[in-house]
């Protein structure tokens with residue numbers, strides 16, 4: 417239902433920028449835009465539409481799944497961090513580019529229509545799903561707090577059940593974890609879950625080798641992003657920890673108590689994580705605009721071609737990579753944050769404040785935390801592994817979380833973890849339904 421008051425205000429009120437999504441790109445854009453407008457004494461309203469009242473620092477979700485970090489510490493409060501922004505905790509359901517409106521809904525009210533003078537689309541991405549029977553019911557992703565918490569709790573719950581199980585086959589199934597996707601997110605996840613399971617076995621006094629971990633990927637190497645040498649090292653360290661890594665392999669089918677691999681092997685299990693890459697957020701599909709690999713096409717100035725008042729960035733946008741002509745920038749937080757700042761600059765320029773600039777950033781490499789005493793990193797082309805990489809990785813994440821209070825909490829947690837063992841408490845915070853792709857990521861149709 418249209419919001420009549422909202423429409424009446426717009427005839428005379430200040431200009432309005434609506435930002436959809438509060439991830440790395442939307443957050444950085446809102447923060448910089450507010451500062452730029454304040455400096456210029458401009459009263460343009462900045463509205464942030466987002467389903468959660470926090471910005472999620474996703475690179476630490478594997479640590480949440482592994483029980484190392486409290487989920488509150490990776491959630492940056494928008495109310496605290498962006499006091500000048502008008503926050504609307506809701507989901508953008510559809511966007512009318514001709515009438516310049518966005519229709520939003522939340523649990524608390526029906527559809528509302530918001531008008532905008534400038535629109536910034538930063539709704540990020542969701543897990544890329546395939547037509548694998550049973551995937552939507554029995555697989556879980558790693559994009560949200562609900563998914564990360566569920567994976568931790570599911571593993572601990574299954575380990576508890578296995579302890580009391582008389583049937584060796586069922587016990588073995590409960591003690592088996594399958595992760596599909598061996599790029600950095602899936603690999604970090606399996607390393608953290610392995611460490612959690614090892615702690616459990618040590619405290620319950622049985623051999624950790626009884627808990628089986630399987631990492632699958634259709635690619636021919638793990639984490640190709642970090643280059644051959646580091647990738648080989650990761651392979652050997654993870655195999656040394658008893659993780660069964662099968663390359664050139666995926667799932668053919670999932671059921672409640674087993675999966676079938678693409679080579680036909682049946683693996684009994686109750687815990688399956690699907691971390692095989694991402695595609696643009698579902699709302700982009702309502703726009704009827706040109707897309708590239710599931711992402712919205714934009715120019716190097718992050719404007720949507722043919723729509724001068726519409727901008728997009730982050731995982732949601734196919735941004736030309738000016739450092740590698742012909743390519744688009746990869747979906748990483750590193751690019752999303754920097755694109756958020758350029759979005760702010762270019763939106764402000766479109767409002768008559770400052771000048772626009774194209775997006776250009778040379779990739780600075782990755783940092784990948786792989787559980788106890790091991791990490792790999794390739795900052796600025798340097799190849800690091802082991803403890804030096806661990807130090808760089810932890811320092812980088814602590815620095816990159818965009819709020820002091822969260823940084824403080826994460827630092828204290830890392831220090832505490834250095835002298836205590838992982839907590840194994842099972843709080844039952846997330847139900848199986850809340851952690852499905854549909855409920856937690858909003859994937860309703862095939863993505």
Ligand SMILES: Cc1cc2nc3c(=O)[nH]c(=O)nc-3n(C[C@H](O)[C@H](O)[C@H](O)COP(=O)(O)OP(=O)(O)OC[C@H]3O[C@@H](n4cnc5c(N)ncnc54)[C@H](O)[C@@H]3O)c2cc1C
Nearest residue numbers: 437438439440441475508539540730731747748749750752
């Ligand atoms: C487990 C994991 C580990 C990662 N590790 C790294 C790493 O180490 N380094 C790195 O560079 N990158 C990493 N990434 C990738 C990084 O998280 C993404 O590239 C980054 O989050 C993209 O930022 P974004 O702002 O485009 O989207 P997101 O951060 O995904 O934010 C999108 C926002 O839009 C909101 N939204 C979605 N749909 C709607 C809608 N319809 N209406 C309103 N709001 C909506 C979402 O709720 C969210 O707030 C990792 C990702 C994962 C999942």
